[in-house]
Amino acid sequence: MRGDPQLNGSDYLMLGFDYELRRRGFAGNSCQIVLELGSAISTEALKARLADLVNRYPILRARPGGVFLPKWKSAGHSVIGPQVRVHRDQPDLRQQLADEPLALKRGELLRFDLVQRDGGRMDVVFKWAHTLMDANSAEHFLAVVGRADIPLPATPTTQPLHAGKPLKQRFQLAWKSIHQLDQFCQAAPRSVGVRRPSAPARQKFRVERFSAEETARIRANGARLCGALGAAQYHSAVSMVELHRLHERIGCVSPSYVLPVPVGLRRKGSMEPLFSNQMTMLMTQFLPENLGSTVSAVAIVKSQMAAGLRTGLLESGVVLSELFRFLPLPLYMAMVKQGLRGEICSLFYGDTAAVTPLLTTFFGATIEDFTHIGATTPSPGLGVIFYFYRGLMRVTVFHLENHFSDAEAAGFAAGLRARLLEP
């Protein structure tokens, strides 16, 4: 590919998680969006549109490569590129689609599975490699694919998230994040690990849906406890309280829990660059005594978020992830996993807020419902995504079967629902 665009630090971290998941027999770090359409769309029209976009954006048929720095390389003769498949709906299909890995090394970064349902309806299951783009990008990309009236992205290639400062200054900045992890080690977090070794290496998911009245209640609870625009803080605090309760129920209380809160780095009002993960993580730590109530957990989230920004941890995290790009993946993942001499993440957490309002139709068919399905790594083996579609709240809970049983994950999801409604 001309110019071989680089993967930025965040893309490379997502690639690292992909490596780790595949190494342990899982499908990889790929996420899904499911659009439930009121009517079927033309497979040929979708294929033609994708072919047009692939011609326009070579990154869509590239593979991650590079010797000293990770780059997007042309997948060459063995290229697959985006795939489109058609299925009749059947009971186990959704799980099968979730379990099938993308052929990342052959340039398959995207896949569309069109599921024909009774009554002429259709679901579009869109799977993408997280190393290519984040969830907000994926929403916007779907809008670009499915609607001719959306302007095409102008700057589709990735660039490093942080550049310009002398190397010494960058190391000094990065050190802040390492020092923070060192401090977390005073009560190093511990995940449940592979408690169910005979369970298949499979990720399962469930979606909690909230009515308009329930969504309004949750929004009001968030505003009351966290102030205006504090919804994400409320969601993360509730998630951590329920995570601790889950650990208590299974007799595996951790000395502390670490939550990496994803922070979007795109300037507000822009989706550029689209094919890229534009985020970093702000690390927060909770001791068990902080998780006795939602109110105490909210206090920790708020104070650590403000302290993190005040002391430059956000910039530090960005710089650190950019420096990590020089490491080979196995070494990188070993360092991430040893970061706390315990666990660097106790729960995969995402809050993508409102789904882009551009996603109301797809190739002219009305989108009746929308679902995000994320990916989690071993460990922690448990993740949540909060989002709103047409003003209604959704929470997808996903878990690895060899870490948690279905009943345990269901208990966690039920606790989350109840606590969001009654903090």
Added chain:
Amino acid sequence: MIETQEIETKLLDFLKREVFAPEVLVTSETDLVAAGFDSMSLVRLLLFIETDYGFWIPESEITGDALRNIRALASTIARLINER
């Protein structure tokens, strides 16, 4: 006595420089939330106010009304400064 207009100019400059994309037209009357202003933008704004004016806006003052646009926010900040 600090003027609302002075605060408004500073906030506008900060938000244009640090928060919003260059192609977004931001004025004192722009609906911030509709333009993409979120919780992390808010914390960054609160830190900017803390650095420039030496105080952290109490949570009770961070209401939907106060965050309606830059003018409303500047007016809240001016009131809090003048009450101190």
